[in-house]
Amino acid sequence: xxxxxxxxxxxxxxxxxxxxxxxxxxxxxxxxxxxxxxxxxxxxxxxxxxxxxxxxxxxxxxxxxxxxxxxxxxxxxxxxxxxxxxxxxxxxxxxxxxxxxxxxxxxxxxxxxxxxxxxxxxxxxxxxxxxxxxxxxxxxxxxxxxxxxxxxxxxxxxxxxxxxxxxxxxx
Numbered sequence: 001x002x003x004x005x006x007x008x009x010x011x012x013x014x015x016x017x018x019x020x021x022x023x024x025x026x027x028x029x030x031x032x033x034x035x036x037x038x039x040x041x042x043x044x045x046x047x048x049x050x051x052x053x054x055x056x057x058x059x060x061x062x063x064x065x066x067x068x069x070x071x072x073x074x075x076x077x078x079x080x081x082x083x084x085x086x087x088x089x090x091x092x093x094x095x096x097x098x099x100x101x102x103x104x105x106x107x108x109x110x111x112x113x114x115x116x117x118x119x120x121x122x123x124x125x126x127x128x129x130x131x132x133x134x135x136x137x138x139x140x141x142x143x144x145x146x147x148x149x150x151x152x153x154x155x156x157x158x159x160x161x162x163x164x165x166x167x168x169x170x171x
Contacts, residue, residue: 007167013105033067034067046147070088108122110122
């Protein structure tokens with residue numbers, strides 16, 4: 001059973017950010033959407049590539065009225081190390097998301113199987129949230145791969161805005 005569906009309010013999202021601010025999704029006022037990306041953490045090379053690509057597209061998302069945040073369960077120290085080691089200076093990085101909160105977003109949870117992995121962490125998820133805090137679109141994954149293509153998502157947002165295309169999957 002899913003916790004929420006398109007056109008329904010998304011769960012709360014309040015996290016600290018590496019920049020030192022508290023991020024509260026409810027307080028955001030994007031023109032069109034907030035793009036929330038949940039990533040596995042510093043240990044994940046696929047996350048590194050994905051967020052580094054996102055870093056190059058942040059201005060394109062902003063031009064379309066889309067605010068962006070990437071969130072992990074990593075500690076403050078590990079999140080800061082992530083920003084230092086990865087080329088993601090344009091991406092707002094949230095950290096310390098509790099696994100119980102991740103489950104409310106229907107994210108899959110894994111136990112670490114290698115020394116460099118955290119004991120427990122959540123798998124990737126991507127959500128487009130409308131300014132009224134309802135879900136427009138979402139994609140969740142059980143593995144680090146098979147994520148939505150960020151450049152294609154930009155094109156899709158153009159279509160959605162141009163055609164006033166409604167959220168789907170609510171039935």
